[in-house]
Amino acid sequence: MLEIKDIKKAFDGKEILKGISFKVHDGEIAALIGPSGTGKTTLLRCINFLERADSGNITIDDISVDVKQAKKKDILEICRHSGMVFQSYNLFRNKTVLENVAEGLIVVKKKTGKEAEEIAKRELDKVGMLNHLSQYPSQISGGQQQRVSIARAMAMEPSILLMDEPTSALDPELSKEVLATIRKVAEQGVPVLIVTHEIDFAREVSHKVIFMENGLVVEEGTPREIFLEPKEERTKQFIAKISPADYQI
Amino acid sequence: MERESFHLDFMLEILPKLIEVLPLTIMMAVFAIVIGCLWGLLLTFCKVSKHRKIAGLIDGITVIVRAVPEVVLIYIVYFGLPELSKDLFGYDMGTWEKPVFVVLALAIELSASSSELFRSAYNSLDPGQLEAAHALGMTGTQKFMRIIYPQGLFVILPNLSGLCLGIIQATSLAYTLGIMDVMGKAKVLDSNAFSMSTFEAYLLVALIYWGLSFIEGWIFKVLEARMGRGMRTVASGA
Ligand SMILES: Nc1ncnc2c1ncn2[C@@H]1O[C@H](COP(=O)(O)OP(=O)(O)OP(=O)(O)O)[C@@H](O)[C@H]1O
Numbered sequence: 447m448l449e450i451k452d453i454k455k456a457f458d459g460k461e462i463l464k465g466i467s468f469k470v471h472d473g474e475i476a477a478l479i480g481p482s483g484t485g486k487t488t489l490l491r492c493i494n495f496l497e498r499a500d501s502g503n504i505t506i507d508d509i510s511v512d513v514k515q516a517k518k519k520d521i522l523e524i525c526r527h528s529g530m531v532f533q534s535y536n537l538f539r540n541k542t543v544l545e546n547v548a549e550g551l552i553v554v555k556k557k558t559g560k561e562a563e564e565i566a567k568r569e570l571d572k573v574g575m576l577n578h579l580s581q582y583p584s585q586i587s588g589g590q591q592q593r594v595s596i597a598r599a600m601a602m603e604p605s606i607l608l609m610d611e612p613t614s615a616l617d618p619e620l621s622k623e624v625l626a627t628i629r630k631v632a633e634q635g636v637p638v639l640i641v642t643h644e645i646d647f648a649r650e651v652s653h654k655v656i657f658m659e660n661g662l663v664v665e666e667g668t669p670r671e672i673f674l675e676p677k678e679e680r681t682k683q684f685i686a687k688i689s690p691a692d693y694q695i
Numbered sequence: 696m697e698r699e700s701f702h703l704d705f706m707l708e709i710l711p712k713l714i715e716v717l718p719l720t721i722m723m724a725v726f727a728i729v730i731g732c733l734w735g736l737l738l739t740f741c742k743v744s745k746h747r748k749i750a751g752l753i754d755g756i757t758v759i760v761r762a763v764p765e766v767v768l769i770y771i772v773y774f775g776l777p778e779l780s781k782d783l784f785g786y787d788m789g790t791w792e793k794p795v796f797v798v799l800a801l802a803i804e805l806s807a808s809s810s811e812l813f814r815s816a817y818n819s820l821d822p823g824q825l826e827a828a829h830a831l832g833m834t835g836t837q838k839f840m841r842i843i844y845p846q847g848l849f850v851i852l853p854n855l856s857g858l859c860l861g862i863i864q865a866t867s868l869a870y871t872l873g874i875m876d877v878m879g880k881a882k883v884l885d886s887n888a889f890s891m892s893t894f895e896a897y898l899l900v901a902l903i904y905w906g907l908s909f910i911e912g913w914i915f916k917v918l919e920a921r922m923g924r925g926m927r928t929v930a931s932g933a
């Protein structure tokens with residue numbers, strides 16, 4: 447479970463996040479959508495303190511942190527209970543596929559090499575990468591790298607999985623395989639907050655869609671509510687712009 | 696006196712005596728390299744720190760140090776440091792052995808040049824991988840040990856090898872303080888033999904240093920092979 451309350455963040459005096467609040471419940475897949483430059487990435491990065499928000503509260507399960515007062519220890523706790531999948535995969539390039547997934551288990555979770563290997567193999571199996579254990583990131587495709595990075599995040603058993611446009615760096619074919627992987631992950635019940643431009647994906651997989659614009663949540667609801675019956679004018683315009691013709695209202 | 700032949704016998708005669716003092720040369724080099732790299736690392740932390748003033752100050756100092764020839768640095772440290780220590784801390788370095796000062800001087804030299812190298816390695820790091828490490832919940836130390844150090848070191852190994860070789864060679868300047876290292880010993884043995892085989896004496900010194908640099912090069916080759924996992928293909932494109 448993830449709950450954020452009134453998250454604010456300014457860069458160089460320019461307010462990017464103007465007080466964002468929402469909740470992602472257990473077992474829920476929430477899609478965060480909105481125009482470019484709206485602050486979606488910034489919000490995700492504020493949740494695990496890659497960027498430090500100026501104010502607000504972040505709660506992941508039983509860990510609750512006031513951003514202003516967060517200490518190193520709190521930040522580590524938040525990170526250890528959340529997982530992140532990056533747009534550009536960000537695999538450790540001096541480590542094999544297996545080592546990439548085992549790394550956090552060994553270093554952060556203090557598992558033995560054997561335990562870590564077992565868990566890593568299990569997670570890699572789920573993303574269909576069991577045949578590439580000893581390859582390096584530079585030797586596999588972008589889609590495969592992204593699947594490994596999903597396994598890396600999932601191996602840590604996060605209480606919330608954050609994904610920032612996980613398929614936007616991939617061509618459509620590879621994008622498909624990664625989206626299929628994410629669907630599978632979603633079925634395991636881990637709550638997911640995913641920034642995406644894949645409207646089909648958001649429509650079919652997510653339980654909740656959050657539409658954000660100019661640093662504020664404009665509207666949130668079920669995919670049906672947001673894509674087919676949006677209440678706000680801004681949402682209507684955005685949906686009309688991004689939807690393929692057959693979804694237009 | 697006219698030279699008639701190549702004095703191989705003289706070389707063979709002084710070889711054991713030079714080998715006897717070789718450990719001193721090696722010790723000076725090893726200590727200077729280890730200490731120099733550690734200091735260099737500290738300087739790099741300062742240089743990339745958010746405290747602009749400290750970063751600037753350290754930058755300035757390294758530029759100055761790098762402009763000073765090694766032999767001058769050795770003299771400054773040998774003659775200056777004890778004075779400074781006495782004046783500032785009331786501590787007498789009179790009992791310190793001469794090689795210690797050579798080690799300190801060369802370590803200072805290496806710290807300045809290696810800190811630049813470490814900084815370039817730091818800048819070459821992929822921020823995405825550090826963010827991934829952060830997201831996994833790694834502490835600063837864990838990030839350093841698992842990501843920054845292995846990847847950064849690999850990138851600079853060839854250059855670092857060159858710097859270390861320079862330090863090994865610079866140990867030959869220790870003779871200027873009258874230290875009986877390989878070079879100092881060769882000088883004495885040569886003059887004891889009335890300088891009749893000067894060429895042979897220094898040829899032998901050259902051969903010994905060649906051997907040292909060969910070993911150094913080999914160590915770095917091994918390191919490079921070990922740390923290069925997954926890195927080479929990336930370096931050459933992708
Ligand atoms: N580190 C930073 N320093 C200054 N400005 C930043 C920084 N990071 C983001 N911004 C600004 O914040 C705004 C929001 O950026 P952000 O990347 O969060 O948008 P986004 O919604 O993810 O857009 P996109 O859909 O294109 O990914 C942009 O105007 C961007 O220039």
Ligand SMILES: [Mg+2]
Nearest residue numbers: 486487488610
């Ligand atoms: Mg973004």
